Amino acid sequence: MAHLADVLVPPNEEGTRATILRWCKQVGDTVVKDEPLLELETDKVTVEIPAPADGTLVEVLKQVDAEVIPDEVLARLSLRLEAAPIEDTAPAPAPASAASAAPASAASPVPQPASGAPAARAPLSPAVRRLLAEHSIAASDIDGTGRDGRITAQDVMHHAANGGSRVPHTAVRRRVAEHMTQSLMEAPHVTTLFEAELTRVLAHRARHAADYESRGARLTLTAYFISACARALREHREVNATFHADALELHSDVNIGVGTALGNKGLIVPVIHRAQELSLFGMAQRLGQLVDAARAGKLKPEDVRGGTFTISNHGVGGSLLATPIVINQPQVAILGVGKAERRVCAVQVDGGEAICVRAMCYLTLTIDHRALDAFQANAFLSSVVNTLEQWPADES
Numbered sequence: 001m002a003h004l005a006d007v008l009v010p011p012n013e014e015g016t017r018a019t020i021l022r023w024c025k026q027v028g029d030t031v032v033k034d035e036p037l038l039e040l041e042t043d044k045v046t047v048e049i050p051a052p053a054d055g056t057l058v059e060v061l062k063q064v065d066a067e068v069i070p071d072e073v074l075a076r077l078s079l080r081l082e083a084a085p086i087e088d089t090a091p092a093p094a095p096a097s098a099a100s101a102a103p104a105s106a107a108s109p110v111p112q113p114a115s116g117a118p119a120a121r122a123p124l125s126p127a128v129r130r131l132l133a134e135h136s137i138a139a140s141d142i143d144g145t146g147r148d149g150r151i152t153a154q155d156v157m158h159h160a161a162n163g164g165s166r167v168p169h170t171a172v173r174r175r176v177a178e179h180m181t182q183s184l185m186e187a188p189h190v191t192t193l194f195e196a197e198l199t200r201v202l203a204h205r206a207r208h209a210a211d212y213e214s215r216g217a218r219l220t221l222t223a224y225f226i227s228a229c230a231r232a233l234r235e236h237r238e239v240n241a242t243f244h245a246d247a248l249e250l251h252s253d254v255n256i257g258v259g260t261a262l263g264n265k266g267l268i269v270p271v272i273h274r275a276q277e278l279s280l281f282g283m284a285q286r287l288g289q290l291v292d293a294a295r296a297g298k299l300k301p302e303d304v305r306g307g308t309f310t311i312s313n314h315g316v317g318g319s320l321l322a323t324p325i326v327i328n329q330p331q332v333a334i335l336g337v338g339k340a341e342r343r344v345c346a347v348q349v350d351g352g353e354a355i356c357v358r359a360m361c362y363l364t365l366t367i368d369h370r371a372l373d374a375f376q377a378n379a380f381l382s383s384v385v386n387t388l389e390q391w392p393a394d395e396s
Contacts, residue, residue, distance in 0.1 A: 005053050007037060007075040009068045018042045019171040020066050020074075025057050031077065038074065041171040045268075045299045055079040122150035131156040172266035180326045187243075187368040189324040191336075194381045198340055198359040200391040207393070217285035222258065222313050224388065225337050227283050230254050230275040232383035233309055239380045240308050242330045243371040257307035257328060258287065260294045261317075268294050269328060271307040280395060307331065315339035315361060324366045332371040335384070338362035 009018060021041040025031055031051040040047045055077040062074050124132070124139060128151050132139060135156065142159050144151035169177070201224050212219040233240040233254045242249040254276040257269040270290035272278070278286065293299045310328040315338040325336045340361040347356050363384065367377045 003079040004058070005055065005077045005079055006073045007049065007052060007077065009040070009070050009072045009074060010047070010049065011070045017175070018047070018068050020062055020064050020068065021046060021171070022064060023060065024048075027057055027060055029057050031055060031057055040068070042175065045301055045304055046297050047301060049074065051077065053077060053079050122146070122148050124151060125153075127153050128156055131160075135160040170265050172262065172268065176266045179329070183326050183329045186329065187327055187370060189327060189366055190369045190374070190377070191323045191325075191364050191366045192374060192377045192381060193321070193323075194363045194365075194378075194385050196361055196363050196385045196388045197345075198361060198388060200393070201388055202340075202359050204391050204393060204395065212281060212284055215281065215285075217281055218288045219280075219284050220287070221340060222311070222316075222337070223280060223284040223287055224391070225311055225313065225335070225384075226256050226258065226272060226275060226287065227278075227280050228384045228387040229256060229309065229311060229335060230278070230283075231387055232380050234276055235383055236376065236380040238372060238376055239333050239367075241332050241371060242308070243332050243368055248332075248371055251308045253308070255306050255308045257304075257310040258290070259310060259312040259314075260291055262295065268299070268304065269307060269310060270294050270299055270303050271305065273306060310334045311337065313337040321362050321364065323364055325364065327366060327368055332368040333377070333380075334366050336362075336364035336366065338364075 018040040019042075021039040023038045024036045025038075031037060031054070033052070033054050034050045036048040037051050037057070038049050040049060057075060058078045059076040060074070061076070062068055062072070068074065122144065128139075131137075131153055137156065137159060139151060142151050142155050143149075145155055146152045198221070201221065205219055205221070205224070209219045233256075237250045238248060240251050240254055242251070253274050255271050255273045256275045257271045260268050260270060262268055270293070272283065272286050272290065275283065290299070290303060293303065307328065309331055312322070312325050312334060314322045314325070314336060318339055320338045320341075322336050322338070325334050327334050338361050340359055342357050343360045345356055345358045345360065346353050347358065348354075349356075363381060365377045365381050
């Protein structure tokens with residue numbers, strides 16, 4: 001009797017939905033235990049699903065682009081005799097006629113139409129085919145308005161006149177859109193704005209950057225902002241929290257997420273766990289590792305879990321100010337860091353005032369007004385600014 005093994009979607013403690021990105025194997029292929037069978041993509045990471053045992057892939061139940069949930073069956077393997085369990089607990093095999101038809105029907109891992117789309121496009125008329133060719137437009141880029149979704153000549157001309165094209169959303173982009181919309185609908189966002197002088201931070205960076213680089217860490221300004229936030233979050237614990245209907249949950253560990261752009265694919269937030277225990281060097285080293293992994297698509301699920309506070313350094317792209325920066329729920333606050341630039345300022349010098357040029361940047365704190373008030377937000381930002389402006393010259 002054949003022994004079958006199910007290939008399951010792995011558990012996900014955060015409940016994030018996943019989409020099948022691609023199948024690495026096809027029905028009929030021999031697989032080895034722990035060899036990648038397929039890749040799942042969530043709004044945070046791409047995860048390889050390995051074969052649970054040695055055997056042959058005999059059935060694929062979920063196709064490319066299908067959304068799946070934890071513990072859902074993706075495929076089935078026919079186990080090799082030596083890998084089969086001693087007790088026969090697997091379900092009975094399908095009748096021979098059904099089994100022989102499976103590879104040709106449901107098993108082939110080819111993309112299926114999205115939910116709500118027609119099973120097959122209506123045939124194109126010669127005139128439509130000619131217009132598509134003339135304008136170098138793909139039929140799949142046009143939503144037909146004719147009967148049964150047929151593309152008409154008017155559809156092609158309208159599309160060509162607008163000069164538009166449809167770019168399907170990636171799973172990351174879809175999840176980010178859903179997450180941001182939910183956050184804005186659920187939490188009243190309020191933003192407070194401070195300005196920080198970075199003279200001492202820049203002097204420290206100039207003094208230590210080469211040494212850090214020689215030890216394997218890039219000393220970026222973001223590392224200073226994370227470090228300053230880690231200190232402030234230990235002092236103002238209500239900002240390092242999760243809002244619940246009946247209570248504010250204060251976290252003992254400071255787990256700071258850093259918004260990392262993935263070009264046109266969207267945004268991901270790798271997390272520096274237990275940031276309160278890291279030196280500036282340790283912070284810079286861990287930050288570099290996570291950013292490199294994020295942009296290479298090699299983050300692990302644990303790298304994006306458990307964040308208690310988030311920093312968005314939008315200034316790296318030249319932005320001076322962004323507001324409101326959408327809170328990464330279920331957190332209660334997010335720090336925005338603007339571009340560092342030299343500005344003319346009035347400063348205190350020997351008991352008087354003088355006009356000087358200083359390196360400055362805007363810092364914003366957007367809060368969930370259900371959890372925090374302006375007094376707490378301002379106190380937290382004051383602490384962050386004070387740490388940055390008083391950065392010790394000899395700290396390493």
